[in-house]
Amino acid sequence: xxxxxxxIHERADYNLKIQKDLDIIKKIIVNRVEDVLNIILVGGFGRxxxxxxxxxxxxxxINDYDFVIITFNYLSNKIINDIKKxxxxxxxxxxxxxxxxxxxxxKKIKNSIFNYxxxxxxxxxxxxTKIYELIPSINSKMSFDEIxxxxxxxxxxxxxxxxxxxxxxxxxxxxxxxxFQQITKSILGWSMSKLCFINNYDPSYKNRNLNFQKFFxxxxxxxxxxxxxxxxxxxPTINIPKNLEDIxxxxxxxxLDTLFNFYNKRNIFKEVNLNMIVKNYKYEFSNxxxxxxxxxxxxxxxxxHIHLMSSIIYLLISYQNNYTKxxxxxxxxxxxxxxxxxxxxxxxxENLVNKLISIDPNCHRFINTENFY
Numbered sequence: 001x002x003x004x005x006x007x008i009h010e011r012a013d014y015n016l017k018i019q020k021d022l023d024i025i026k027k028i029i030v031n032r033v034e035d036v037l038n039i040i041l042v043g044g045f046g047r048x049x050x051x052x053x054x055x056x057x058x059x060x061x062i063n064d065y066d067f068v069i070i071t072f073n074y075l076s077n078k079i080i081n082d083i084k085k086x087x088x089x090x091x092x093x094x095x096x097x098x099x100x101x102x103x104x105x106x107k108k109i110k111n112s113i114f115n116y117x118x119x120x121x122x123x124x125x126x127x128x129t130k131i132y133e134l135i136p137s138i139n140s141k142m143s144f145d146e147i148x149x150x151x152x153x154x155x156x157x158x159x160x161x162x163x164x165x166x167x168x169x170x171x172x173x174x175x176x177x178x179x180f181q182q183i184t185k186s187i188l189g190w191s192m193s194k195l196c197f198i199n200n201y202d203p204s205y206k207n208r209n210l211n212f213q214k215f216f217x218x219x220x221x222x223x224x225x226x227x228x229x230x231x232x233x234x235x236p237t238i239n240i241p242k243n244l245e246d247i248x249x250x251x252x253x254x255x256l257d258t259l260f261n262f263y264n265k266r267n268i269f270k271e272v273n274l275n276m277i278v279k280n281y282k283y284e285f286s287n288x289x290x291x292x293x294x295x296x297x298x299x300x301x302x303x304x305h306i307h308l309m310s311s312i313i314y315l316l317i318s319y320q321n322n323y324t325k326x327x328x329x330x331x332x333x334x335x336x337x338x339x340x341x342x343x344x345x346x347x348x349x350e351n352l353v354n355k356l357i358s359i360d361p362n363c364h365r366f367i368n369t370e371n372f373y
Contacts, residue, residue, distance in 0.1 A: 004123060007050045008206070008234050014052050017059040018045060021091045026126050028086050029069060032079070037103055038070035038127030040118065044233070047121040049205050053236045062181070062236055064095035068118055070131055075100040106134040112146055113192075113201065121203035140201045144262075145286065147196045151259050154189035155312045156362035157182040158252055162353045168244040176240045180232065183244070186251055187229035190258040191222070197262065205230050222254055252316055259313075274317045275331075278310045304339045311335035312356055319349065332356075 006018040022041065029039055043066035044050040051062035069075065084096045101109075109115045116138040124131075161182035168176065188205070191212050195201060198215060202208050209230040213223050225247070241247060256274055263280040281287065290302035314331040329352060333343050336355075343355065357363045 005048050006045045006123075007048065007052050009052065014059055018050065018052075018061060021061070021065070021093065022125055024090050025065065025067070025087050025096075028090070029067075029083060030126065032083055032086070033069065033071060033075065035072040036069060036126070037072065038068075038131045039125045040068040040070070041123040041125050042066045042068055042114075042118055042121075043097075044205070046123045047117065047203050049234055051233055051236050053238070055238070061093055064097055065091075065093055066097040066099075067125075068099045068101060068122070070101055070103055070106070070127065072103055074102060103131075103134070106131070107136060109135055109138070111139050111141075111143065113142060113149070113196070116140060116201065117203045141199045142196045142201055144266075147193050148259070148262055150189035150193050151255065151262070152309055153362055154186045154255070155309065155316070156357075156360050157185035157189070158248075158255060158316060159312060159353060159357050159360065160363055161186075161248055162350075163245045163248055164350050164353075173238055173240075176244065177236075177238050179244060180240045180247075181236070183248055183251055184229035184232050186255050187225050188233060190255050191226045191229075193258060193262070205233050221250060225251060225254070252319075256313070256316060275314075277317075278313050281313075282306060282310065307335045307338045308356070308360060312360070315349075315352065315356065 005015060007014055026039055030036055040046070043064070045061070045065060053060050053062055080098050080100060084098060087093075087096045099114075109118075115135070119132065119135045119138045161179045168179065171179065188208075192201070192208060194216065195208060195211055200211050200215065202211060209226055212226045216222055228241070256277070259277050260274055263277055266280070287302075287306055291306070294300055294302040311332045314335060315329065318327050318329060318332065320327075327349055329347065329349065330345070332352065333345060333347070336343060339359075341355075341359070343352065347355075
């Protein structure tokens with residue numbers, strides 16, 4: 001594929017920077033994986049909407065590169081992690097995501113947002129493009145599990161951008177950038193879920209924004225946030241809105257309300273408030289099966305993940321706009337107890353947030369916000 005634009009900017013210098021990175025990455029993977037068939041760039045850069053910023057005269061890709069490696073044989077986690085480490089040592093990027101799919105399993109690929117993007121919105125960096133023909137047609141109509149997935153994954157974004165006691169005005173320029181970037185992740189997450197719920201998924205951030213403005217035009221606050229988040233995603237800038245805390249609280253409410261509305265349509269409890277989210281989440285059939293599986297095979301990771309998500313939701317529900325107002329953290333602390341994490345009932349909210357960040361796998365990749373790379 002020639003003359004591919006990795007971002008909306010269509011700038012030769014931006015494309016050259018990304019292509020140089022990809023050439024290094026391709027060489028590393030090909031040298032380390034003997035039976036590699038294809039290396040496919042997915043995510044924003046794979047569909048021509050990668051986030052790039054010009055900072056201090058440096059062209060800097062924001063966040064990560066996402067790859068799918070197609071092989072004959074299975075790649076172990078150790079091999080994948082070793083490849084990631086070598087890439088990070090040679091390429092100026094914050095994170096590398098790699099998914100391995102064996103060729104024989106391509107025909108078994110199921111309907112999902114990730115697989116839809118792989119099939120229809122990705123860039124083949126290495127190998128024969130005929131590999132795509134092995135992937136079955138993917139329907140843009142997503143299951144309930146796929147619809148709610150971004151709502152849970154991007155709870156981490158609300159944690160990482162959580163308003164601390166000090167004023168955001170005391171943050172450095174780069175700290176504000178990363179706080180706002182996390183807020184926009186949450187916005188893009190719940191807006192994608194809402195579009196999926198009406199069977200209107202599209203891989204493109206630009207198209208999603210246009211569709212959201214069309215189908216949810218009566219929700220002016222939501223439309224405004226989605227427009228701001230999309231603009232920042234496609235064209236990131238260090239000029240961050242001054243009312244960060246207001247944006248965080250408005251967005252947090254919409255994120256939780258979206259979760260509530262999805263579960264309310266299949267509510268199995270009489271209780272109708274935000275706490276209903278956790279109750280329905282815990283009693284989902286898939287989660288009950290995971291807990292039983294973990295009990296039988298003595299694996300507590302599934303149970304702990306459910307309690308972790310529940311604790312984060314309870315924290316977000318409890319925290320209101322007025323920081324000085326007393327916040328009831330009992331339910332959050334009780335969920336953590338079920339993970340054998342015991343905290344003082346009088347713990348400060350910022351310390352509790354930091355604890356949740358430290359144990360949430362979705363947060364780990366974004367914790368370092370000191371610089372752009």
